[in-house]
Amino acid sequence: xxxxxxxxxxxFRPAMRSDQPDRLALEADLRRAIERDEIKVLYQxxxxxxxxxxxGFEALVRWDHPRLGRMSPRDFIPVAEDSGLIVDLGLxxxxxxxxxxxxxxxxxxxxxxxxxSVNVSSRQLLRHDLIHDLKGVLSRSxxxxxxxxxxxxxxxxxxxxxxxxxxxxxxxxxxxxLSMDDFGTGYSSLAYLQRFPFDTIKIDQSFVxxxxxxxxxxILRSIIAMAHDLGMDVVAEGAETDADAAELFALGCEYAxxxxxxxxxxxxxxxRLIAGPVRL
Ligand code: C2E
Ligand code: CA
Ligand code: CA
Ligand code: CA
Numbered sequence: 152x153x154x155x156x157x158x159x160x161x162x163f164r165p166a167m168r169s170d171q172p173d174r175l176a177l178e179a180d181l182r183r184a185i186e187r188d189e190i191k192v193l194y195q196x197x198x199x200x201x202x203x204x205x206x207g208f209e210a211l212v213r214w215d216h217p218r219l220g221r222m223s224p225r226d227f228i229p230v231a232e233d234s235g236l237i238v239d240l241g242l243x244x245x246x247x248x249x250x251x252x253x254x255x256x257x258x259x260x261x262x263x264x265x266x267x268s269v270n271v272s273s274r275q276l277l278r279h280d281l282i283h284d285l286k287g288v289l290s291r292s293x294x295x296x297x298x299x300x301x302x303x304x305x306x307x308x309x310x311x312x313x314x315x316x317x318x319x320x321x322x323x324x325x326x327x328x329l330s331m332d333d334f335g336t337g338y339s340s341l342a343y344l345q346r347f348p349f350d351t352i353k354i355d356q357s358f359v360x361x362x363x364x365x366x367x368x369x370i371l372r373s374i375i376a377m378a379h380d381l382g383m384d385v386v387a388e389g390a391e392t393d394a395d396a397a398e399l400f401a402l403g404c405e406y407a408x409x410x411x412x413x414x415x416x417x418x419x420x421x422x423r424l425i426a427g428p429v430r431l
Contacts, residue, residue, distance in 0.1 A: 178234045180216060181227055186241050187325050190214050192247045193415035196424065197268065197386055197408045200400040203426060207266035208255075209302070209408060210248040211415045212240070231272045241275045242284050249292035249299060251418045258300065258425050265425065268300040268330060270324065273308045273315070280319045289325070296326030308343070320374035330386065335374060344381060352378045356409070357387020359399070368402065375403045411419040 184190055214222045226323035231237040252267040259265065275281050289296055301322060306314040319329060330351040331343060335358050343349070354374055359366065371387075378385045387399045390409030399407050413424065 169277055174230065177227070177230050178236070181214070181230055181234070181236055182327060184214060184216075185236060185243065188243070190240060190243065192244055192251075192418070194251065194267075194418060194421045195408055195415040196413045196421070197266075198412045200396060200405060200407055203412075204261070205265060206406055207268055207298075207300070209268045209415075210244055210270070212323050213415075232272050235274075235278075237272045237274050238279045241271060242288070245269055245284065245288045246291070247418075249288050249294045251421070252294050252298060253292050254418075254422060255295075255425050258422065264295070264298050264311075265297045266300055266328070268328075270332065271301045271303055273303065274312075275351075276303065276308065276315060276318050277311060279320060282325070285322065285325060285327065289327075295382075297328065299331050300328035300351065302330045302332040303347075303349075308347075312346055319347045319349075323350075333388075335370075343377065344383075349383060351384045351386060353386045353388055354404075354407075359387045359389040359395060359407075359409070360391055368398070371399070371404070372402050379403070395427055 173379060184337045191213045193211050193213055196205050197207045197208045197209060198204070212224050212228075214224075214227055214383045216222050228237070231240050248267045248269050252265070255265045255267075271281065285299075289299065303319070322329060328351060329347070329349045330353050331347075332353050333351040334352045335355045344352075352372065352374065358370055358374070375385050384406065385404045386406040386408060387395075387404050388408050390396045390399060390407040392411055395409065396407055396411050416424070
């Protein structure tokens with residue numbers, strides 16, 4: 152069994168091997184879907200716990216496969232990464248998201264403005280000119296760099312920490328935000344925090360969701376205190392109930408994301424949410 156994404160253990164099934172026909176067929180389907188622009192982006196609100204207003208949205212991809220139905224990004228992002236398709240896919244997510252961000256920011260003038268957070272695979276970071284793409288996306292949309300955040304999670308960053316650090320410093324120098332995703336899971340480590348210029352920690356949902364463990368508040372409080380001592384903001388993922396949100400706020404966490412506030416939604420739904428009463 153191989154640990155994946157922190158919140159579940161994934162058994163290494165033979166069908167997942169890159170030399171298997173299923174995998175190759177899936178890759179071909181994915182390539183076609185990207186070419187035809189059939190990959191959708193949904194947006195999940197990230198809420199300021201203090202007043203329950205919308206601080207920003209995380210972009211999450213969806214693919215409705217013609218035969219297999221809606222596929223989880225957990226199943227097709229690895230295919231995109233292994234095949235290199237993640238570069239085109241990632242750029243298209245950045246483009247779509249910044250375009251939405253412009254329309255959201257026009258709807259409400261908040262200070263700070265609504266932000267968008269985009270997942271970036273380490274393969275995009277390590278094997279492609281992400282900085283060039285980012286500059287292009289920012290200039291095409293005319294979005295303020297500070298309103299765009301990148302979420303970085305993968306272990307591969309640690310494969311080449313020096314290069315990754317250089318890239319992330321360039322991202323920061325562009326003015327974009329950097330969130331360390333899935334904090335507390337196997338792949339993340341305290342070493343990251345020293346080496347890389349993250350401004351935000353996203354606590355993995357496995358620490359947040361009600362699990363009846365007495366250790367949970369202790370762990371959450373420690374992560375939050377450490378983040379604050381390092382000058383970072385904290386977003387808690389997987390806040391599913393009002394009780395989760397209240398507890399996180401009491402523990403000093405400033406932002407939360409989860410079903411308590413909204414599932415990933417279409418750009419149009421996000422627009423209506425922003426335009427309507429903003430307290431969640
Ligand atoms: P992630 O970045 O950790 O995203 C959070 C996941 O938790 C999302 O799953 C979201 O739908 C889910 N979630 C949100 N709130 C709750 C909650 O209250 N309870 C529970 N149980 N789950 C919640 P999703 O959308 O299936 O995405 C899975 C993963 O796929 C993401 O995990 C991310 O690692 C990856 N991913 C998604 N979009 C992209 C993308 O554009 N690029 C890359 N490289 N990876 C992506
Ligand atoms: Ca996760
Ligand atoms: Ca994420
Ligand atoms: Ca996460």
